Every structure is written in structure tokens, then in C-alpha cells.
Amino acid sequence: MTTPVFDPVSIPVFDTGTTARRRRSAKWRTHPADVLPMFVAEMDVALAPPVQRVLADAVAASDTGYAVALPELGQALAGFTERRWGWTVDPGWVAPVPDVGVGMVEVLRLLGAAGRPVVFSPPVYPPFWNWVTEVGAHAVEVPLTDDGSWRLDLPALERAFAQRPAAYLLCNPHNPVGRVPDAAELAALVELATRYGVPLVSDEIHAPLTLPGETFTPLLTVPGAADVALALVSASKAFNLAGLKCAAVVAGSAPMHAVLTRMPPDVRWRAGHLGVLASVAAFTDGDAWLDGLRGALADRFDTLGQLLAEQLPQVRWCRPQATFLAWLDCRAVGEGDAPFQRFLQRGRVAVEPGTRFGAPGSGFVRLNVGTSHELLTEGVARMAAALR
Numbered sequence: 423m424t425t426p427v428f429d430p431v432s433i434p435v436f437d438t439g440t441t442a443r444r445r446r447s448a449k450w451r452t453h454p455a456d457v458l459p460m461f462v463a464e465m466d467v468a469l470a471p472p473v474q475r476v477l478a479d480a481v482a483a484s485d486t487g488y489a490v491a492l493p494e495l496g497q498a499l500a501g502f503t504e505r506r507w508g509w510t511v512d513p514g515w516v517a518p519v520p521d522v523g524v525g526m527v528e529v530l531r532l533l534g535a536a537g538r539p540v541v542f543s544p545p546v547y548p549p550f551w552n553w554v555t556e557v558g559a560h561a562v563e564v565p566l567t568d569d570g571s572w573r574l575d576l577p578a579l580e581r582a583f584a585q586r587p588a589a590y591l592l593c594n595p596h597n598p599v600g601r602v603p604d605a606a607e608l609a610a611l612v613e614l615a616t617r618y619g620v621p622l623v624s625d626e627i628h629a630p631l632t633l634p635g636e637t638f639t640p641l642l643t644v645p646g647a648a649d650v651a652l653a654l655v656s657a658s659k660a661f662n663l664a665g666l667k668c669a670a671v672v673a674g675s676a677p678m679h680a681v682l683t684r685m686p687p688d689v690r691w692r693a694g695h696l697g698v699l700a701s702v703a704a705f706t707d708g709d710a711w712l713d714g715l716r717g718a719l720a721d722r723f724d725t726l727g728q729l730l731a732e733q734l735p736q737v738r739w740c741r742p743q744a745t746f747l748a749w750l751d752c753r754a755v756g757e758g759d760a761p762f763q764r765f766l767q768r769g770r771v772a773v774e775p776g777t778r779f780g781a782p783g784s785g786f787v788r789l790n791v792g793t794s795h796e797l798l799t800e801g802v803a804r805m806a807a808a809l810r
């Protein structure tokens with residue numbers, strides 16, 4: 423781990439090459455030590471000072487028992503969503519879950535998805551397929567538009583919704599393409615869902631990482647959405663807390679809250695106590711640090727754009743509106759559907775293979791820029807060297 427930094431001005435502190443390798447998380451232990459990992463969605467950043475403090479205090483007090491998430495988690499989340507997006511969340515309609523994946527699986531069970539179709543839009547975060555399979559449902563893919571704009575394909579979604587699937591899983595903002603669906607697009611989605619009686623489940627884990635100048639629309643703020651939709655939220659991506667296990671399912675109407683009340687009672691015992699403490703601190707006192715982080719990520723994307731233009735002009739990309747993930751079109755580098763192998767084998771840099779995100783990812787890779795300027799520069803240099 424990096425040395426804790428209690429930064430009074432809340433400027434995010436990123437690891438350098440020396441400090442990053444002290445971490446023992448999946449990002450740093452999946453590949454041999456000579457590989458620079460830029461794949462899994464963890465950032466190389468020191469924790470936000472309010473989060474560091476609450477965790478250090480809990481460990482010092484041996485306060486490591488079971489979590490009691492409510493009411494604090496719901497209240498902290500409601501404060502955050504109101505301040506950031508004007509989204510009024512009722513803290514009583516927030517259900518704690520260990521992580522977004524568990525929350526999604528539990529919600530699919532509550533919606534009676536077993537044996538039925540569940541629709542989502544690749545290229546998308548690979549566990550979308552696994553979650554659907556885990557509950558015994560079957561995946562129906564309605565890809566994002568393939569004209570480079572990566573929008574929801576509303577006519578194709580209408581055809582899929584007419585088959586009365588158990589749910590549509592929205593990725594908002596969308597991983598890996600980094601797009602934030604706009605309010606009109608979401609309104610059209612809600613209209614379709616209402617017309618065909620299809621519940622919507624919105625994975626909003628990347629929402630706090632909407633970049634400066636871009637607008638995130640929480641699905642439940644779209645008129646009519648609260649009657650048909652649930653949202654999954656977490657501090658874990660933006661504040662780098664994935665290992666601490668805390669997320670939440672949010673309802674915005676009495677009928678959808680009634681769905682959540684059928685959640686198995688043991689689920690709340692599975693959330694991590696440290697995750698709850700950290701999430702409450704992040705949602706309550708993390709705004710300044712988060713804004714600093716968003717600025718730093720925008721700077722990384724500027725750097726990436728320059729580095730790609732100089733060193734990898736054959737790689738095309740579209741600057742994301744959110745997340746710390748860049749979706750790189752490597753179809754012109756001539757490695758078929760698996761350019762990541764060449765980057766790994768010859769460049770010793772690990773990026774996510776595009777095909778993990780579904781067939782539309784063929785020829786793409788996903789690069790994690792949630793790191794220092796130094797490591798990002800080294801990563802792109804390794805990719806460029808791999809193609810020489």
C-alpha cells in the first residue's frame with residue numbers, strides 16, 4: 423500500500439512506479455511483475471483523506487465486526503445524490519448490498535428472471551452475462567449503435583421489449599465506451615419500458631466519475647422511471663473501495679421499494695463493515711477530493727490523446743464522458759480480434775481484450791487511465807513498442 427496521505431487540500435495522490443507495486447490487489451497480482459497492469463478497473467490512487475481517516479480509526483479501535491449500514495448509508499447517499507445531481511433519494515428506500523454484482527443478481531431474482539430473457543447492450547462490462555446466467559435467465563443482446571456514437575438502439579430495444587423480457591440492464595454511464603446516455607435517450611427508454619412492462623435496472627457505479635463539463639442523468643430522475651426502475655449505486659469505483667464490499671440498490675417509488683423488501687434478510691449481513699464506513703465518509707465528505715480526481719482524470723485523457731496521436735496514430739478512440747477507462751479501436755493495427763495479446767506478449771502491458779465485452783468489442787482493447795501521468799506514459803510507450 424502507499425503511505426497514507428492526509429492531504430489538507432484533497433488533491434488526489436497517484437502512485438508512481440515504485441509505490442504502485444506495493445499494492446496486493448488483483449490489478450497488481452494477476453500478471454508477472456514485469457507486466458504493467460492497465461486492465462481491471464482499480465485506480466492507483468491514495469484513498470481520499472476522509473476515507474483514510476475513518477478506516478484508520480476503525481482499525482485502531484479493532485472495529486471490524488458486522489456492518490449496520492442503515493440509516494447512515496442511505497442518508498449519506500441521499501446527501502450525495504442531491505448535491506451532485508439534484509436526485510432526491512429516500513434513505514428508507516435504499517437497500518445495502520455487498521457489491522453491485524451481488525445487488526444485480528439479487529434484483530434479478532426478485533424480478534423473477536430465472537428461465538426468462540434479460541436484455542442488455544454490448545459492448546458492456548463482462549459480468550452482465552455472468553449475472554444473467556447466475557440466476558438461470560438467458561441473455562438477449564441488443565448492441566449499442568455501431569456508428570461510433572454508441573447510443574442505445576431504441577428500435578432494436580423495442581423489438582426485444584415486445585418479447586416481454588424479465589428486465590433490461592442499463593449501464594449508466596456505460597463501461598467500456600465511457601458514454602453517458604442523455605436525458606432524451608433515457609426518457610425514450612423509460613417510455614418503452616413502461617409501454618411493454620419491462621423493469622429497468624440501472625448500474626450507476628461509474629456515475630460519480632462523470633467528467634467535468636458532462637452531465638449525468640440518474641435514471642430514477644427521468645419522469646416515469648421510478649415506477650419501473652431500480653438503480654445500483656456505490657462509492658467503490660470513484661473512491662477505489664472495491665475490496666471493502668459495499669453498494670446499494672435504490673428504489674424511487676413505493677411499488678419498486680416493495681420489490682426490494684423481498685430481498686433475503688441475510689444479504690445485508692454480507693456487506694462489509696469497513697465498506698459501509700468508507701462509503702458513508704466518501705458520500706459525506708468526499709466531494710472536494712472527487713472533484714480533484716475528476717479533474718485529474720480529464721488531464722489523463724488529454725495526455726492519452728496526445729500520446730496516441732504521437733505514438734499510436736493507427737489507434738482510434740472517442741474521449742469518454744465518464745470513467746477512467748478508454749475504449750481503444752485497434753482494428754487498424756492488424757491483429758485481428760485480439761490486439762491485447764500483442765500488447766501483453768511484446769509490450770508487457772496488460773489491457774482488457776475487447777471481446778470480453780461482447781462481439782462488438784472485436785479489435786478493441788480497454789485501457790485503464792486511473793493512474794499517474796508517469797505510468798500512463800509508460801503504458802502507451804509499451805503499447806507502441808509492441809507494434810514496432
Ligand SMILES: Cc1ncc(COP(=O)(O)O)c(C=O)c1O
Binds near residue numbers: 521
Ligand atoms: C459497470 C460496472 N458495474 C459493476 C462493477 C463491479 O462492481 P462491484 O465490484 O461493486 O460488483 C464494475 C466494475 O468495474 C463496473 O464497471
